[in-house]
Amino acid sequence: MTGTNDLIHNDGHQGEPPNGKVRHPALVYLAGCLLFSVGAHFFIQSHLGTDPLDVFALGVLEHLPLTIGVCQAAVALVCIGVWAVWNRRRPVLSPFLTFFLCGTLIDIHQWVGLAGHLGLGGYPLMLLGALFCAYASALIIMSGFGIRAIDLVAITARQRWKWPFWCGKGLIEGALLVSGWLLGGPVGIGTVAFLVFVDLLIEPFVRFNRRYLAIPDRGFAVAPALT
Secondary structure (H helix, E strand, O other): OOOHHHHEEEOOOOOOOHHHOOOOHHHHHHHHHHHHHHHHHHHHHHOOOOOHHHHHHHHHHOOOOOOHHHHHHHHHHHHHHHHHHHHOOOOOOHHHHHHHHHHHHHHHHHHHOHHHHOOOOHHHHHHHHHHHHHHHHHHHHHHOOOOOHHHHHHHHHHHHHOOOHHHHHHHHHHHHHHHHHHHOOOOOHHHHHHHHHHHHHHHHHHHHHHHHOOOOOOOOOEEEOOO
8 A cells, every 4th residue: 555655855954853863653643543533423422513524524425325435436537536646646546545544533423422431412512623634734744654635635735835735735625615605514613623723733633743742743744756
């Protein structure tokens, strides 16, 4: 399986951890997937709304006999295609591993009832879920492997156009949210919270991890190859 880090070249020493400390990318990636699944589970159990991608998928289901997984996979394929054309690289497969792994872990958390053991609900659980999803997304990006398809496009916009990461990611997810809402998908306060808090916090969490936890950045601190 091809990882995104194999298709891009390092642009210097930005991705090197300080003080010679190294965090294995596989461990960073797996930790990111685990935390993201926990955050998504908290969001679901808060019953305050779904993320923008789910809004779009549920909106499509109002008109076509598909499944949420098929709709989300279609969005991922489009984003990976855009990333591949934009960077003149082969399409990557690792985002689909993240999709499958996180989905499986969410199912496990739902079955175990993890959120129920915290004694939280509603807004506190939603905000905790947003923090988990944001921090987990930062870890997955920093691992350089399995970066989620929407994040790949947002990272390329950041590198090519010098946009803040939240701007590129927010535009894509905002378009999915509006499209899904127009198609009849459900939008709640949790949807807006996901769009605002998660997108804004990812890049600060990457800087925090790089500076204070000595986790090397294999996602933001690389430039896409042009050949």
